[in-house]
Amino acid sequence: MSTKLLEVKNLVVKFGGVTALDNVNLHVNQGEIAALIGPNGAGKTTVFNIVTGYYTPAEGEILVDGKSMLGLRPYKIARAGLARTFQNIRLFGDMTAVENVATAADALNKSGLVGSLFGVPRSRRDEKASMEKAHELLKFIGLDHRALQMAKNLPYGDQRRLEIARALALNPKVLLLDEPAAGFNPQEKVELGELIRKIRDRGFAVLLIEHDMSLVMDISDRVSVLDFGQKIAEGTPVEIQNNQRVIDAYLGVAEDAS
Amino acid sequence: MAKLNLRDKFGDWWDGASPFSRTVFRILAVLAAYAIPFLKNPIIDTPETSFNSVLFYPLVMFSLMAVGLNVVVGKSGILDLGYVAFFAIGAYTHAILSAHTGLNFWEIIPFAMGFAMFAGVILGLPALRLRGDYLAIITLGFGEIVRIIAVNTEAIGGAAGLTDIPGPSSVFGIEFTVMDPRPYYWLTLTAMLFVIWGVLRLSHRKPGRAWEAIREDEDVAEFMGVSTLKYKLWAFIIGGAVGGLAGAIFASNIRSIQPELFTLNLSIMILACVVLGGMGNIWGVILGAVLLGYIPEKLRFLSDYRIIFFGLLMVVMMNIRPNGLLPRKKREVVGDKS
Numbered sequence: 001m002s003t004k005l006l007e008v009k010n011l012v013v014k015f016g017g018v019t020a021l022d023n024v025n026l027h028v029n030q031g032e033i034a035a036l037i038g039p040n041g042a043g044k045t046t047v048f049n050i051v052t053g054y055y056t057p058a059e060g061e062i063l064v065d066g067k068s069m070l071g072l073r074p075y076k077i078a079r080a081g082l083a084r085t086f087q088n089i090r091l092f093g094d095m096t097a098v099e100n101v102a103t104a105a106d107a108l109n110k111s112g113l114v115g116s117l118f119g120v121p122r123s124r125r126d127e128k129a130s131m132e133k134a135h136e137l138l139k140f141i142g143l144d145h146r147a148l149q150m151a152k153n154l155p156y157g158d159q160r161r162l163e164i165a166r167a168l169a170l171n172p173k174v175l176l177l178d179e180p181a182a183g184f185n186p187q188e189k190v191e192l193g194e195l196i197r198k199i200r201d202r203g204f205a206v207l208l209i210e211h212d213m214s215l216v217m218d219i220s221d222r223v224s225v226l227d228f229g230q231k232i233a234e235g236t237p238v239e240i241q242n243n244q245r246v247i248d249a250y251l252g253v254a255e256d257a258s
Numbered sequence: 259m260a261k262l263n264l265r266d267k268f269g270d271w272w273d274g275a276s277p278f279s280r281t282v283f284r285i286l287a288v289l290a291a292y293a294i295p296f297l298k299n300p301i302i303d304t305p306e307t308s309f310n311s312v313l314f315y316p317l318v319m320f321s322l323m324a325v326g327l328n329v330v331v332g333k334s335g336i337l338d339l340g341y342v343a344f345f346a347i348g349a350y351t352h353a354i355l356s357a358h359t360g361l362n363f364w365e366i367i368p369f370a371m372g373f374a375m376f377a378g379v380i381l382g383l384p385a386l387r388l389r390g391d392y393l394a395i396i397t398l399g400f401g402e403i404v405r406i407i408a409v410n411t412e413a414i415g416g417a418a419g420l421t422d423i424p425g426p427s428s429v430f431g432i433e434f435t436v437m438d439p440r441p442y443y444w445l446t447l448t449a450m451l452f453v454i455w456g457v458l459r460l461s462h463r464k465p466g467r468a469w470e471a472i473r474e475d476e477d478v479a480e481f482m483g484v485s486t487l488k489y490k491l492w493a494f495i496i497g498g499a500v501g502g503l504a505g506a507i508f509a510s511n512i513r514s515i516q517p518e519l520f521t522l523n524l525s526i527m528i529l530a531c532v533v534l535g536g537m538g539n540i541w542g543v544i545l546g547a548v549l550l551g552y553i554p555e556k557l558r559f560l561s562d563y564r565i566i567f568f569g570l571l572m573v574v575m576m577n578i579r580p581n582g583l584l585p586r587k588k589r590e591v592v593g594d595k596s
Contacts, residue, residue, distance in 0.1 A: 078483040092474035103467040107483025113492050116463040149590050
């Protein structure tokens with residue numbers, strides 16, 4: 001009944017002799033917040049790097065809304081509907097907040113360089129659309145008052161949210177969030193949870209990598225657990241919390257102290 | 259922030275200025291630039307070389323090339339050590355086409371730029387898949403390859419080069435003669451103003467954002483839907499076109515060209531203009547070019563020792579302002595609503 005917007009089938013990834021991901025199956029349904037958890041080094045970020053086209057898998061299939069993404073360059077995959085944030089913030093530091101978002105919004109129009117040079121009507125229209133969209137998204141994440149500040153000068157929490165706005169500017173089918181709560185205090189984590197729900201309610205499906213268990217269990221509709229490159233469990237937050245393999249692999253250790 | 263900052267003072271004025279005063283300022287600045295050859299001032303005058311010929315080469319020529327190279331190095335963050343190749347291609351295009359076809363200088367300009375752009379594509383398509391140091395080495399090789407081909411191709415004069423290159427035919431009653439460098443200065447200045455206009459337009463729009471994103475983090479730019487290869491290629495093409503344009507003007511002025519005019523030294527020199535002036539800021543880059551062109555001429559009384567002093571001066575300047583004299587800087591509007 002629900003459509004799978006992102007589907008990863010039988011993914012195998014090898015770095016030299018190391019098998020980073022071993023036959024992993026994942027999917028994200030329309031309108032849901034899915035989470036991917038697992039101990040450090042389990043291969044979570046590798047999943048993001050694979051589906052966004054940064055690495056090529058040894059085996060497997062990646063489908064976005066039913067279309068194969070294998071072999072496409074990252075920018076094509078981004079335009080096809082997968083936008084991501086980064087574990088360690090990677091904004092365009094010397095650009096303003098609004099330019100950061102507009103850069104991603106630009107990807108959705110086909111205006112070329114020559115058109116921009118001569119200011120043809122289409123390029124003007126697209127330019128206006130990109131800037132309006134960027135401002136609208138900044139307002140959505142509550143950063144419109146910092147639109148003209150350089151990204152590198154923003155406070156840490158604002159930088160994290162700006163990354164989310166930048167990814168949303170691509171109108172993704174699935175938004176991939178890589179540890180968005182890292183470095184947040186409890187209050188900020190609650191706000192982030194609300195923001196992610198708001199994003200879901202705007203119609204974006206979300207795939208979340210997160211170490212903060214209370215956040216994951218609070219907002220996720222479905223949780224998948226990776227350990228040593230293999231998916232060891234999948235289910236609702238309640239099921240995962242009571243899954244013995246997960247507890248053994250992960251929840252039993254001090255990782256979930258927060 | 260007790261330090262008096264002329265740049266911010268100007269920025270504040272500019273932000274508050276009406277469109278009318280901005281236009282007036284622009285017109286005055288352009289007129290002043292065109293009027294420089296009429297200055298008779300012993301302080302700025304250069305010893306041993308006529309100031310007007312220094313004004314054409316190296317000052318405005320370096321400036322034009324630095325503005326072109328800045329698109330590649332400063333805007334997009336691609337280290338290009340072979341920029342002289344595009345300059346050489348422009349110069350040779352004018353020399354060859356004017357000798358073998360009936361085309362005059364003005365008609366050849368599009369070809370000179372076109373060939374240089376094409377060379378940008380030829381170099382860029384394979385080279386731009388690499389990054390950083392590796393790419394720099396390839397561009398360095400490209401610069402040398404173009405020069406060495408010129409040295410070894412007898413049909414284009416070999417090491418002796420080409421002579422009897424015609425100058426531009428007169429326009430608006432201005433004659434381009436061998437004796438008077440001023441028309442060439444005005445010509446190059448005009449070309450540069452067009453290039454600045456174009457580059458500024460692009461900088462404030464989608465291509466400018468794409469270039470900056472690539473400079474800041476190429477991988478992330480790609481993840482955000484920017485076709486990095488396409489925009490890096492465009493940077494090469496635009497940089498190449500400006501280099502080709504500069505080369506054609508240069509050849510039409512000096513009337514005879516040899517491959518030895520187009521050595522790595524010139525690439526490094528233009529790169530130094532960009533870095534010293536302030537990567538990514540068009541006005542800084544021009545300032546860098548003017549200073550680096552002017553200082554060696556001013557120091558000519560030291561004869562060959564001037565290069566040592568010149569080097570020393572550069573080391574000192576880069577120590578004082580490591581980001582360049584006028585680094586790129588966006589004026590931030592800081593607002594706090596909460």
